[in-house]
Amino acid sequence: MENLTKAEEKAMKILWSLERGLIRDVVNGYNDPKPAYTTVATIIKILEKKGFLGRRPIANTNEYYPLIKEEDYTKKYMRSFVKRYFSDSFKSMVSAFGTDEELSTEDMEDLIEHFKNQIERKKSE
Structure with a gap:
């Protein structure tokens, strides 16, 4: 499992709290000023490619959902942090x-x- 960038981690935190959602749902999860829809869409595609997200087609869009539990990522991240520092x-x-x-x-x-x-x-x- 790879470490997430800050931008990827923020998107994942939103999806972990939502459990599943469309890109517009993730955008709405950000504080103002919200990032552009296309920016979030790019982050979501990267997260999917890294294996953090799955997707389910719905009409002409996709619903995304976490494939990795937040607790599992946090434990892995903390172990890596302790090892490095x-x-x-x-x-x-x-x-x-x-x-x-x-x-x-x-x-x-x-x-x-x-x-x-x-x-x-x-x-x-």
């Missing part, structure tokens, strides 16, 4: 964000609680 170490990534001044004490406590729950879940499996 944190030497494939989730620990290094969490540590980097933990030392970031914008991460509040409450956020860190929530993360600790989350990891404690995950440890307990894994131990019970």
